[in-house]
Amino acid sequence: MGIIVFIIVVVCVIFAFQPLRYRVISLPVKRYFKRALPKLTQTEQEAMEAGDTWWDSQLFSGHPNWHKWHQNDAPLLSDSEQDFIDNELQTLLSMLDEQQIRHDKDLPEPVWNYLKENGFFAFIIPKKYGGREFSAQANSTIVAKIASKSLSAAVTVMVPNSLGPAELLMHYGTPEQKSDWLPKLATAEALPCFALTALEAGSDAGAISDYGVVCKKTFQGKKVLGLQLTWSKRYITLAPVATVLGLAFKAYDPDGLLGDKSALGITCALIPTDHKGVKTGGRHNPLDQGFMNGTTEGKDVFIPLEWVIGGQAGIGKGWRMLVSCLSAGRGISLPALSAGTAHLCTRTTSAYARVREQFGLSIADFEGVQESLARIAGLTYSIEACRQTTAQAIDMKKSPAVITAIAKYHLTEMSRLVMNDALDIHGGKAIQKGPSNYLANNYTGIPISITVEGANILTRSLMIFGQGATRCHPFIFKEIQIIQNSQADDGLREFDKLLMSHIQHTAVNVFKALWLGLTRGYGLPATISGPTQKYYQKLNWLSVCLAVCADLAMLRLGGELKRKELLSARLGDVLSHLYLASCVLKKYEHDGRQQGDLNAVHYALSHHLKAGFSALDDFIDNFTNRFAGQLIKRWCHAFGHGAKGPSDKIIAGVCTALWKDKSARERISHLCCSESNPAVAEVEQAYLSYKSTIAARNKLKQWQSSYKVYYYDKSFADLVSLAVSDQVISQEEAQSLIESEDLRQKAIAVDVF
Numbered sequence: 001m002g003i004i005v006f007i008i009v010v011v012c013v014i015f016a017f018q019p020l021r022y023r024v025i026s027l028p029v030k031r032y033f034k035r036a037l038p039k040l041t042q043t044e045q046e047a048m049e050a051g052d053t054w055w056d057s058q059l060f061s062g063h064p065n066w067h068k069w070h071q072n073d074a075p076l077l078s079d080s081e082q083d084f085i086d087n088e089l090q091t092l093l094s095m096l097d098e099q100q101i102r103h104d105k106d107l108p109e110p111v112w113n114y115l116k117e118n119g120f121f122a123f124i125i126p127k128k129y130g131g132r133e134f135s136a137q138a139n140s141t142i143v144a145k146i147a148s149k150s151l152s153a154a155v156t157v158m159v160p161n162s163l164g165p166a167e168l169l170m171h172y173g174t175p176e177q178k179s180d181w182l183p184k185l186a187t188a189e190a191l192p193c194f195a196l197t198a199l200e201a202g203s204d205a206g207a208i209s210d211y212g213v214v215c216k217k218t219f220q221g222k223k224v225l226g227l228q229l230t231w232s233k234r235y236i237t238l239a240p241v242a243t244v245l246g247l248a249f250k251a252y253d254p255d256g257l258l259g260d261k262s263a264l265g266i267t268c269a270l271i272p273t274d275h276k277g278v279k280t281g282g283r284h285n286p287l288d289q290g291f292m293n294g295t296t297e298g299k300d301v302f303i304p305l306e307w308v309i310g311g312q313a314g315i316g317k318g319w320r321m322l323v324s325c326l327s328a329g330r331g332i333s334l335p336a337l338s339a340g341t342a343h344l345c346t347r348t349t350s351a352y353a354r355v356r357e358q359f360g361l362s363i364a365d366f367e368g369v370q371e372s373l374a375r376i377a378g379l380t381y382s383i384e385a386c387r388q389t390t391a392q393a394i395d396m397k398k399s400p401a402v403i404t405a406i407a408k409y410h411l412t413e414m415s416r417l418v419m420n421d422a423l424d425i426h427g428g429k430a431i432q433k434g435p436s437n438y439l440a441n442n443y444t445g446i447p448i449s450i451t452v453e454g455a456n457i458l459t460r461s462l463m464i465f466g467q468g469a470t471r472c473h474p475f476i477f478k479e480i481q482i483i484q485n486s487q488a489d490d491g492l493r494e495f496d497k498l499l500m501s502h503i504q505h506t507a508v509n510v511f512k513a514l515w516l517g518l519t520r521g522y523g524l525p526a527t528i529s530g531p532t533q534k535y536y537q538k539l540n541w542l543s544v545c546l547a548v549c550a551d552l553a554m555l556r557l558g559g560e561l562k563r564k565e566l567l568s569a570r571l572g573d574v575l576s577h578l579y580l581a582s583c584v585l586k587k588y589e590h591d592g593r594q595q596g597d598l599n600a601v602h603y604a605l606s607h608h609l610k611a612g613f614s615a616l617d618d619f620i621d622n623f624t625n626r627f628a629g630q631l632i633k634r635w636c637h638a639f640g641h642g643a644k645g646p647s648d649k650i651i652a653g654v655c656t657a658l659w660k661d662k663s664a665r666e667r668i669s670h671l672c673c674s675e676s677n678p679a680v681a682e683v684e685q686a687y688l689s690y691k692s693t694i695a696a697r698n699k700l701k702q703w704q705s706s707y708k709v710y711y712y713d714k715s716f717a718d719l720v721s722l723a724v725s726d727q728v729i730s731q732e733e734a735q736s737l738i739e740s741e742d743l744r745q746k747a748i749a750v751d752v753f
Contacts, residue, residue, distance in 0.1 A: 165244060338414065
């Protein structure tokens, strides 16, 4: 006992006397961190500094402030945005025929003209330049609604409004470049594309081999300073039809015309496609989708420095530009495509499952079908919640690189799960292509979303936790900056201050993790009451466990953690499911706690909790030091975490709400384009008619089952007529049944050629 007291006294003395603490604790730790913590490359440093954090840093801290989270306003559309959706967008949707688009491998000319004339390529451009200046929320909503009918049209609209010349010009262009190009882009006088991907540079955009050499040449009759460019790009959306090319390349100055630095870094320039030497190559065929995608190349193409985005000052700043602006693609466009697909699946599959009959029953009554349908609806609710929340972050002028990476990866993957379940329920109808198959085009287009803006495998294993560990942690990024920018003994005072805060932060989380583990997450009161209260407590527990495990991983592995992609990915999954669950809770609160949505909310939250805790278990079980891993597992949840996923009761509740609560079904699938999509309208009409005749159908089935003679040679209309004769149903019911059955047969039919 005396030894323990002595140790405690010694530790207290060391911490109390600053000079002693410097030498005994801070300096050795600083030297260890210098060896152990990951050294940031120049591109990583720029990526970290270009983005910022938002709610992700709260989740990473171990003590998220839920009241502050809910204080963010509910996502809303302005009157002008809603008017555009109700009018111009509806007109566009009525013009789209995806079957014809895929057949022609292009949008019809009237559609192209309508898009240009009505500002569909000018959502993000300020009004003073002739643009619509829509919010990210409106941009996302519009793309999602288009995607529910035509992915080809959605991608065509999406690209000019995400990563591209307009986005880069608004943030980094010179005043002259803005006044020259933005009005042209707003009116579609200039149709843009952005060329980043090259043969050996996909997800690793920093590996591009395309280059530009600073030199002097004659341009428009004058000898000017410029760049001689050589490039070869592929997978460039809109390249075959673009009139202005945004180009990313590496700039070099071997003759020192701009200074004493030879390798200037990644640079972005804006080049008219009719400029001498620019070659628009052949088209690609992205899984038979009809949007324009192709190649562009040039060899020894000279451009003046004024064409560099940002002018001469923009040379070498391209990587920072791209990292800052990638959030538009990752946070707006790709989640919108996923949401459009998910809403389409929810609306059509819930209808089809009710009208399709097998074994004398609607397949919606089979629990196996209900399991898949509940997953469709629950994940769709989560997708929509994340889409809205992430777009809201961008509207708040945030650039949360980690959150947009989470949205891109998980929403595209969840939409793939949703689509697979929809195909399973539709069975044979989903695999026969034709005008009545409303799922096939979106199904074949899903891998495109998963591949672009960074392949999903690398997004998960390298980006989410790779950036989150340093960017979202309260202290690590600042500690790395001090360590990298100082010698062994320099900056010790500042480092000591951070270290003491870091130790306190970690100690609090360690003891919170133990207490919450012993109480299975209920040891601390929830700050939000109501039917979702328990989820806040469980998420607090998971957040604390993530904070403890992240500190352990970085302390034990240091820079090696970057190469432990499986471990990094699992911690990224924990952070991701924390964020996705947060979005679900936020949507539920902002929608007014709709009772009809509660089962979908329960499903989504149960799913994310199970996935989050499972990822945490997998991290611990595979940690490089098994003793430390098992110790932390016993410490964080000694009696298990109890996250079991959606129960059978929740599954049944989700399906019941879909069929019995019209407003709940509408809310969870409101982005689906029904009226202007004949195939979707057909199954929807059949569903509504089927619901209205269920009572009469039950009478007819009971009559048939009790009848001693089986009329196998009778049509449905004949049976209905006999039932009327036997006074089983009325004449009015008979007429409704015949009309309903005709609609049902059309809805379950497939195309023949």
